[in-house]
Amino acid sequence: MPARPLADSTPDIASADFADLVRRYQSMVFSIAQHFLTDTPSAEELAQDVFLQLHATLSTLKSEEHVKFWLRKVTAHRCIDYYRRRKLPQVSLDEAPEPMSPAQSSDPLVARRLQQFVASLPEKPRLIVILRYQEDMLPEDIAAVLAMPVATVKSHLQRSLALLRDKVIRTMGEVTI
Amino acid sequence: MSTLTRKLVPLILLLAFPAILRAQELKLPPGVEQLASKAKETVEVNMDGPMLHWASKFLSAEDPEERKAAKLVANLKGIYVRSYEFSDQGAYSAADVEEVRAQFRSPEWSRVVGVRSERDGDNVDVFFKLENEKMAGIVIISAEAKELTFVNIVGPLEVDQLADLGGEFGIPKLKTKPQSSKPMAKADKGEQK
Amino acid sequence: MTEINKNPNLLEDALRNALRREDAPEGFALKVLARAQHQNSAAQEAQRASWLSIFSQPLLRWAAVAAVTICLVVGGIYYRNLQRQRAQGEAAKQQLMLALRIAGSKLQLAKEKVNEINTSRPEPQPQNRSPRSRS
Numbered sequence: 234m235p236a237r238p239l240a241d242s243t244p245d246i247a248s249a250d251f252a253d254l255v256r257r258y259q260s261m262v263f264s265i266a267q268h269f270l271t272d273t274p275s276a277e278e279l280a281q282d283v284f285l286q287l288h289a290t291l292s293t294l295k296s297e298e299h300v301k302f303w304l305r306k307v308t309a310h311r312c313i314d315y316y317r318r319r320k321l322p323q324v325s326l327d328e329a330p331e332p333m334s335p336a337q338s339s340d341p342l343v344a345r346r347l348q349q350f351v352a353s354l355p356e357k358p359r360l361i362v363i364l365r366y367q368e369d370m371l372p373e374d375i376a377a378v379l380a381m382p383v384a385t386v387k388s389h390l391q392r393s394l395a396l397l398r399d400k401v402i403r404t405m406g407e408v409t410i
Numbered sequence: 411m412s413t414l415t416r417k418l419v420p421l422i423l424l425l426a427f428p429a430i431l432r433a434q435e436l437k438l439p440p441g442v443e444q445l446a447s448k449a450k451e452t453v454e455v456n457m458d459g460p461m462l463h464w465a466s467k468f469l470s471a472e473d474p475e476e477r478k479a480a481k482l483v484a485n486l487k488g489i490y491v492r493s494y495e496f497s498d499q500g501a502y503s504a505a506d507v508e509e510v511r512a513q514f515r516s517p518e519w520s521r522v523v524g525v526r527s528e529r530d531g532d533n534v535d536v537f538f539k540l541e542n543e544k545m546a547g548i549v550i551i552s553a554e555a556k557e558l559t560f561v562n563i564v565g566p567l568e569v570d571q572l573a574d575l576g577g578e579f580g581i582p583k584l585k586t587k588p589q590s591s592k593p594m595a596k597a598d599k600g601e602q603k
Numbered sequence: 604m605t606e607i608n609k610n611p612n613l614l615e616d617a618l619r620n621a622l623r624r625e626d627a628p629e630g631f632a633l634k635v636l637a638r639a640q641h642q643n644s645a646a647q648e649a650q651r652a653s654w655l656s657i658f659s660q661p662l663l664r665w666a667a668v669a670a671v672t673i674c675l676v677v678g679g680i681y682y683r684n685l686q687r688q689r690a691q692g693e694a695a696k697q698q699l700m701l702a703l704r705i706a707g708s709k710l711q712l713a714k715e716k717v718n719e720i721n722t723s724r725p726e727p728q729p730q731n732r733s734p735r736s737r738s
Contacts, residue, residue: 251639255632263627277628281635288639317472347621355475366615367622382697384453388704395711398614455702457695465695476696479703491702525716534713552709561706 251291254300255284261301261368262308268363269312271352279315283308305368306378309360316356350400358393361386434458434490435539436549436562437513441506442492445558448501449494459487486565493559499531507553510560511535514549531555541566 262283266276286307287300294300351362357379364375372390376383434456446452457465466483469476483489494502514521514537523536532554539547550561 252632252636255635259627259631259635260624263631264622264624267625268622273628277631280627280631281638284635285638285642288642343617344621347617351618351622356473357475362618363622366618367624369619382701384451385697385701385704388701388708392704392708394614397618401614453701453705455698455705457699457702461695462699465692465699468689468692468696469699476700479700482703483699489699489702489706491705493705523713523717525713525720527716527719532712532716534709534716536710536713548706550706550709550713552712554712559705559709561702561709563706 251288258304262304264367265308265363266312268348268351268367269359279311283311309378312360313356350397354393358389361389362393365390434488434562435547435564436490436560438492438560439506439509441503445494445502448496450497451495453491453493455489455491457489462486462489486563486567488564490562496556499555502558507551511551
């Protein structure tokens with residue numbers, strides 16, 4: 234579908250667009266918040282706030298791609314703000330809650346543990362890992378969303394993968410997949 | 411030259427020396443400086459004392475990583491990094507790297523780690539500078555197959571601060587103490603001093 | 604079967620699986636639309652009330668416009684300078700953090716290499732006793 238400037242929409246179409254955008258991107262926004270906060274009620278509240286903010290600024294967004302970029306950026310920054318405001322402790326491996334949907338990998342335990350390990354990363358590396366592996370974003374795109382240098386993103390990714398690998402080996406032995 | 415002048419000149423030079431001496435202790439040969447044009451990615455950081463102090467004002471007290479970084483850099487006099495990443499192996503000269511290493515074979519520097527690996531070509535050296543039994547600086551030279559990195563941190567760096575640096579950035583805490591007489595770890599025959 | 608520590612792609616695949624998108628809770632979209640509608644109505648009501656009170660007095664209206672314009676101009680200049688300084692400071696901070704991370708990662712590499720050597724070296728064999736010491 235070609236990009237359509239949303240600013241050109243009439244009020245009625247804008248409303249229809251907004252509802253359509255919510256349905257299309259609710260999973261993306263909620264999942265970023267859920268994987269970051271590991272708390273479903275908080276993630277839902279945060280995701281709702283993101284869409285309300287989208288509703289207020291919809292007329293300034295120029296295209297579908299712009300909306301997607303905007304949603305990822307605002308969700309990421311709100312996750313960090315929420316985390317700092319509430320001074321949420323980093324989730325330990327034993328305390329992380331179960332994910333909402335059942336894991337579909339051949340080994341659900343691995344998936345669940347990996348979510349807990351990701352949730353135990355510091356906030357910025359955690360976001361970077363989520364954007365990389367949930368949204369399949371390139372480091373350059375992640376850098377644009379988080380307003381960070383690309384080298385910093387790559388450095389965080391490299392360190393986080395090493396940490397995660399180490400945690401997997403230490404807690405689960407030599408994992409076979 | 412009068413007796414007074416002869417006595418004053420060395421004093422003047424001695425007083426001026428700290429001003430003319432650059433904080434950075436690591437001098438890169440021209441062959442290394444030119445690598446930027448060959449590298450696919452170059453990172454260059456040159457931050458002296460005032461710049462460090464200014465940049466550290468923007469570190470957030472709410473971010474645990476930045477909070478520890480602020481504490482670490484509080485007394486530092488400089489941080490200098492050159493890192494080159496190449497597409498292919500063999501992009502830099504071992505002789506140039508050795509020229510840099512040779513700068514730290516002096517009594518004030520101790521090589522606490524010197525690893526040579528013929529298996530994957532990774533060579534890493536870590537030098538500590540001691541003044542009055544306290545850390546006064548560190549130099550890291552990492553020569554990998556497709557990456558060459560020089561790090562020079564200048565300043566009264568406590569060993570436990572170095573450990574915090576390691577712990578904060580996801581690195582297990584170092585327990586090594588600088589001992590110049592301790593045999594260096596070597597993966598293979600590799601380089602001889 | 605392949606071990607995750609030897610094949611980095613497996614870890615990345617596992618992460619993609621573990622972090623795949625999940626469905627939003629039931630009724631999420633309806634809740635958002637309802638709140639957006641409520642937000643619209645409340646905003647319109649508040650705006651109507653405030654504008655009505657100010658613009659009922661012409662002199663006060665023009666004074667308010669002039670004051671706001673001056674504030675915007677002065678504030679804009681100040682804000683722009685502040686933003687520029689802040690952007691420069693943030694950039695310097697990012698450079699600093701990058702340098703510290705690079706230093707940290709190379710120290711980690713050194714430690715890993717030392718650990719590799721220590722684990723790959725064979726255990727020292729006990730020395731054989733001299734034949735003279737045997738009875």
